[in-house]
Amino acid sequence: MSMVEERRSTESLAEVYRNEGVVQVPGLITGDEVEQIRTAFMSEVERDASWARDKGVPADDPLARYPRFIHPHRQEEMEAGRIARRLLTDERILSLVTALIGPALGAQSMFYFKPPGARGQALHQDNIFLRAHPETCLAAWIAIDHVDAENGGLMVVPGSHVTEIVCPEEADLAESFTPDQVPIPEGMHTVQTKMAPGDVLFFHGSVVHGSRPNSSADRFRRSLIFHYVPQTSTEVASFYFPLVHPEHQPVEGIGVATGGGPCGEFGEMAH
Template identity: 35%
Template sequence: MPQISSEQKAFFEQEGYLIVKGLFSQQEIDEIKEEYRKLWLEMVAEGEIAQDKARPVESLYPRLSNHHRVNDVAARYMLDERTRGVVEQLIGEEALVIQTVYYFKAPGGRGLPLHQDNYDIGVTPGTTYTAWVSLEHSTKENGGLFLVPGSHRFELAVPVPIEGDEYHFPHTISIPDGYKTISLETEPGDVVYFTGNTYHGSHKNQTRHSFRQSFVTHYAASSVERITLNHNMLVNSKGERVRRRLNPTPKAVATQGDITTWRKIYFPEKGKIH
């Protein structure tokens, strides 16, 4: 298990994110990508993924969520002690897995506007924590991450509408005065950690032939007391299902009206739960 230095922990606490370089080998990266390629082929063959003529490439490569529940390789990397271990060193307690998400980020794929992960997940008390495993050389050009350093100190913000077709959903959060976004550049095997209150998003993939794949695991501290129903499938370090009480009023529900409304805004892909 990698050991986080006092300087790295202090940086995370100050800025709300941390990049740990080279946590996974190229062989491991290739294994993850190959396993999700197989899952993708199965879903296409079974008709679970269908092409939309309006977005012929992007529609063929949707994000794949929570396949750790049915796939041993995904489950193994979800429980990997390196990613989880770093989170636990940063927060000082056991980390419970909330969900996994795999992004292909195909050429031309839209980005994600600034958002906070805990807005809809509804972890309380505290927030969520993310381990974003870079599977490609990730840059601004091919759809890499951007975030607002120091924004983890803010409460959950209410999104505002935006125009244009650059992002997957038409809402974002405003950057407070004195703060600005930075774009992150990562190599295969690097892992980006950030909190569920950190303002972050991803750029549009502007390339014609390059994917920007990533494997993401969201965590909650074991001291979490409540979480929304859609995300109450917590898993401990042994792979055992654990439960917490339901948070019936996450910020998303409180500000967007009801669960149906906010799910359409934040997860518009045919009502899938991610």
């Protein structure tokens, strides 16, 4: 995967994205902001995370104590939710999103804690969940900790954005907390990301990506993740409504996607 440090202009970032479907931008979020994000979400998960429980996670699983937060930007009564709402439409992020896919709408926010011992997530493609049509979705994955292979950093398959959505197979539940995985497209391979707090990884909705378990002794792999869809979308799955306009205007003219495309019915959220 190309290193963004060598290509800082917006045009160059867009070129990397067109070629590889994934681009990493270092230090987009400041250290003070990262600390604020980390503190707010840790305070909330320690206070009460019962509303965020994932179905089917055993009580003794590390993810039962630290479940992923889905759509925190809708929980504006808590500080973590207000932070997510603000950053979802932050100009630094949106300007790059716009450079990559054109004017966009916020579709989803997520926060992953991924504590030591947590399982990873099998290889998958996000747009099988968002079902944005005719184009695809775009993820902005913000590292809140130092991220590498040991603590379960993302693996991505550069170039896989040119493939169609691949129907999933069964995943190894000893390694993945989600039950489905997609195979690596022929002739391609995974690349292990390495990120510092505040780095942001942008990737196309068809990019194959996932992660291994957090095998570290004491390192979280926290991340704040946003998904966007083009304003020109004609369909998006209902789970992502209401979409968020950058200027908080009502969003009109986008229909609700039905079914799961060529792979049948799947879950409601990008993982």
